[in-house]
Amino acid sequence: MSPELIKATYIATRPDRDPEMLAENIAREQSLELTRSLIPEPIADRLLGHILSVREVDTQHWQLEIGYPAELASDQVGQLLHLVYGNVSFYPRIRLVGMILPHSLHSALPGPMAGIPGIRAWTDVEGRALLMTVLKPRGSDPADLAQLAERFARAGGDIVKDDQNLVENDLDDFRNRINLCAQAIDNASQVTGRQCLYLPHVAGSGSHLQHQLDHVARLGLGGVVMCPWVIGLETAATAAREHGLMWLAHPAVAGVFTEGSTRGIATPVLLGTLVRLAGADISIFPGSGGRITSQHVDDEGATCAALTETLGTLRPSLPCTGGGKTLELAPETARRHGPNCAVLIGGDLIGRGEALETAVQKTVAGLASAGRPVSPD
């Protein structure tokens, strides 16, 4: 019986050798990393990657489709990333643009603990896109950050995340800040009758990371922000799950994969499929029109789809476009992606000063009336 396959699609730009040979080299490099003649036949039959197709796209580009035995992923998201893009990251001009897993692997990998249904249940928001803001800047008095959180939540905002620059090396400082913000969110709930989802940023490693997660879980908060491309994708996912917390994957550093055009991993695969397989409940990626706009803006819809479309029995992750968006853009984003997304507005909301509450109310109303002309799947 043939082994179940992970199908990986690469684009080779100006291949440095015969494209068939390049595809064979990648298949071997990424699976068993050994000269073909030194691989015993029974091992090759079971574990060697092989070419599924090689196709000229145009004079500059070739599409290489490789099949890897699913066993090589070891039911670990980290090993899956390693398998499809480990050593080949050093090859000239190879970009991973597609990845299809067998259903057995969908079942074996965690996926989101809560995902969109869990976030909707927490925030009590149905049928519209969600509005998220961010607490910043670092260096602020924690009471000021808490006040910002409370004003946003009282005005009807849905999700508050910490800026990923908010990092304390002292646990007492961390606990003090989180306590104040959690209390502020709770104060707002007493008024609004619904829960805003507050996601503190946790960072670092080892016992320091564990202590932060312990504290967040003990406060009864719903989840955290982590930077998986700093602390490790599977590391982040497991840390959240071990504490029963949802988590938002912030894309810091991920641009090194997604941007550029001749190497790396396309956004729908990296910040869509891989982040969802790992179990992020929310995935932020740069959308169009803000301070940070991906050079691959056309990938925005495909990334939303990768996060929300049917994928084995995995729950959908909430796509969130960020990168310096303005309030005015929020309804248009919801029109484009449908209700199953969140829009992150940071600086533009903070800049409203006294008019913050009005701006939140107006934007939430705009999201509600944006309807759903385009379904994300």
Added chain:
Amino acid sequence: MSPELIKATYIATRPDRDPEMLAENIAREQSLELTRSLIPEPIADRLLGHILSVREVDTQHWQLEIGYPAELASDQVGQLLHLVYGNVSFYPRIRLVGMILPHSLHSALPGPMAGIPGIRAWTDVEGRALLMTVLKPRGSDPADLAQLAERFARAGGDIVKDDQNLVENDLDDFRNRINLCAQAIDNASQVTGRQCLYLPHVAGSGSHLQHQLDHVARLGLGGVVMCPWVIGLETAATAAREHGLMWLAHPAVAGVFTEGSTRGIATPVLLGTLVRLAGADISIFPGSGGRITSQHVDDEGATCAALTETLGTLRPSLPCTGGGKTLELAPETARRHGPNCAVLIGGDLIGRGEALETAVQKTVAGLASAGRPVSPD
């Protein structure tokens, strides 16, 4: 008093805006990520990144030197990576090529637990480069891998690492394989009277990763292999340190940073300085002349220097060139980099069959006679 600064040097290729403005944007994006007018002055004074210099290199390239207050790194290697390359990874054509830390941060970051002195003490090798091999391919009977380890060690090889594809999701399978290889290395020690350093590969996350490290530490082995660009750089470093183990940083996936020319992070910074600050005792990077050759081969010497030159009170990490090198190249590498390096030979050694022992002896002799015409620092 001005805050202590982390100095980061970027190359902007065909800047998409006025270079001075671009530099100011990066300084703000990476430090406080907020519109300038919304940052209160006391916070800006303490924490805002700022331009140190902007210089035209040629018609295509500008060098931007930014100073970030050292406090922003929070004494964490992960946060340091985030600070110098988090959101800017999404900017068009920005490459980090240099990073200088204040001495206070050198003292606060861990650095290698053992480094070159510890590896030399373990293996009892002085005054010459070390020879390393790799156990592969995945799918082999563990007894065959153990036999390969024993033959290499008996012949006088210095370091045996697991292939980074060797991953078990079942702990019993992991323990069984490691036990056999550790016993094989021990058998060889009885004959040679010296210790070969055996580094099992550990992977995954959470308690699964911890159990693997526990087992390796309990066996009294000296260290492990980890893939920091899969499991997280600081995550890997802390996991090893918490178990009192040395570790080798395998560069899988890191090519997405180092290769290409207009974005990412240059090899000497990524696989040199950052990996050393995090505390890797050995850092593998692709050298010239093998199956995998970096497009920036000129960085090889600078990477060795970043790993070994004086850096606060941090111990030096052992540079190791890999990527499909042949035995014949080993002495030449040692001549180029001096004795403070290791040379990794995998397939070419396995391919020698019955002549493996002779090849190891001859290569070790070659390394010994390579002398040290070029000092790595």
